[in-house]
Amino acid sequence: MAKVTVQFTCAECGTTSGRWLGKCPGCGAFGSLVEELHGSTTERAAAVARKPVPIGSVASEESTRISSGVPELDRVLGGGLVPGSLVLVGGEPGVGKSTLLLTALGEIARGGRRALLVTGEESAAQVSLRAARLGGTESVEILAETELDAVCATLEAERPDVCVIDSVQTLHATALASAPGSVAQVREAAGRLLRVAKEADVATVLVGHVTKDGAVAGPRVLEHLVDCVLQFEGDRYHEHRVLRATKNRFGSTNELGVFEMTAAGLVGVPDPSQLFGTTHAGEVGAAVGCALEGTRPLLLEVQALVAPTDLAMPRRVGTGVDPKRLAMIVAVLGRHAGVALASSDVFVNVAGGVRIEEPGADLAVALAIASAARGVPVREGVAAFGEIGLTGRLRQASQVDRRLEECAKLGIATVVAPPGGSSRRAPHTTGVETLRAALRAALEAKPPAEEAA
Ligand SMILES: Nc1ncnc2c1ncn2[C@@H]1O[C@H](COP(=O)(O)OP(=O)(O)OP(=O)(O)O)[C@@H](O)[C@H]1O
Numbered sequence: 001m002a003k004v005t006v007q008f009t010c011a012e013c014g015t016t017s018g019r020w021l022g023k024c025p026g027c028g029a030f031g032s033l034v035e036e037l038h039g040s041t042t043e044r045a046a047a048v049a050r051k052p053v054p055i056g057s058v059a060s061e062e063s064t065r066i067s068s069g070v071p072e073l074d075r076v077l078g079g080g081l082v083p084g085s086l087v088l089v090g091g092e093p094g095v096g097k098s099t100l101l102l103t104a105l106g107e108i109a110r111g112g113r114r115a116l117l118v119t120g121e122e123s124a125a126q127v128s129l130r131a132a133r134l135g136g137t138e139s140v141e142i143l144a145e146t147e148l149d150a151v152c153a154t155l156e157a158e159r160p161d162v163c164v165i166d167s168v169q170t171l172h173a174t175a176l177a178s179a180p181g182s183v184a185q186v187r188e189a190a191g192r193l194l195r196v197a198k199e200a201d202v203a204t205v206l207v208g209h210v211t212k213d214g215a216v217a218g219p220r221v222l223e224h225l226v227d228c229v230l231q232f233e234g235d236r237y238h239e240h241r242v243l244r245a246t247k248n249r250f251g252s253t254n255e256l257g258v259f260e261m262t263a264a265g266l267v268g269v270p271d272p273s274q275l276f277g278t279t280h281a282g283e284v285g286a287a288v289g290c291a292l293e294g295t296r297p298l299l300l301e302v303q304a305l306v307a308p309t310d311l312a313m314p315r316r317v318g319t320g321v322d323p324k325r326l327a328m329i330v331a332v333l334g335r336h337a338g339v340a341l342a343s344s345d346v347f348v349n350v351a352g353g354v355r356i357e358e359p360g361a362d363l364a365v366a367l368a369i370a371s372a373a374r375g376v377p378v379r380e381g382v383a384a385f386g387e388i389g390l391t392g393r394l395r396q397a398s399q400v401d402r403r404l405e406e407c408a409k410l411g412i413a414t415v416v417a418p419p420g421g422s423s424r425r426a427p428h429t430t431g432v433e434t435l436r437a438a439l440r441a442a443l444e445a446k447p448p449a450e451e452a453a
């Protein structure tokens, strides 16, 4: 039998050492040595040549996806859990990871499959307290265990259809000396669970904590190992939560699931446009945009505040928008649309804690800023989408017809967007070519009447 040895490997340059060192002797990096297990407990048999098969003759498993029973979660997963896959769910403390996954397990168990919850973070009694609040989770099996070998052995023996590990940071392998939650432990746990998941055909969901810098703990050590990485976002002070995939081997990464946190658990919001895409008529500094997340168009309210400042470098602060794109939009507004912002702070916020990344939302951000800077509201019943170029010319966003249909569904009268689109259900589209023309079409001519003092 080969002996299992513990080695320390530098994460930067790969230098190995028999003991831990603060500074890597190879590259001089500090604190980069990570504990690893080397060698295996079983002697490797002589390798046997295997016969490759044509890919067409491999049975596809698409039809066997396990529905989680939570439609918004299924959507983000790309249609349900794939048997034998490993999914990582990350999120800030208290955002509702355990709640969401317990709900899903309850639904899976009710559908007649075996669902197992391995809890290392909370005791079985604490979980049952939550289960009582959520309801419908009686047939979920539970195991309170933090020992990695015991968890793997249980999975191999019991072979449930779906298993949730809450959380991967609490598991520990006894062979490693480092503390649970360290890079070495988390990596070892994920690697072992990956093997067990594939061999025993258990769809495994790992809950991972987000560290201070926002990455799933262990400097993103798990992301390349697992099949799917889901991020659960939203702040604890609002009831809305957004679930998105940052990696998915079996589906699109742009899908979005929206939930509302209630006393009875997380409730899916099937029509988020209704929720996020409404502005108050006549309000200065608010515009409705239509962003596309995966296959789902989403109407969003974008708010902006423009305030005079004495700072040499005025602030451009965006919540839910990319700071680089925000800086670009502010510059194009100043240069090509006559909206001077050089001595003003600009704040932009996307309603509902949603983050928009695609360039099709540029125009709505620009409208909100221009409205705030000029003190005139966006016309009533107007939505906007389109990408802003550096020359001040607008470019059509992708999948125009889908967006137009969503606008029509929510009773938008006019869409300010570059020409294009052929949907018959579309509202009136202005077909503007430049940012300047878009501002003319979308903004009211006069500021709102001052209320009598
Ligand atoms: N009775 C209740 N009514 C409404 N909301 C509740 C209730 N109890 C808990 N919550 C919500 O559930 C959230 C905690 O959910 P959960 O324990 O699933 O989070 P988590 O992401 O698993 O957290 P952790 O990282 O600490 O494990 C709380 O932030 C709170 O918003």
Ligand SMILES: [Mg+2]
Residues within 6 Å of the ligand: 097, 098, 099, 121, 166
């Ligand atoms: Mg939890």
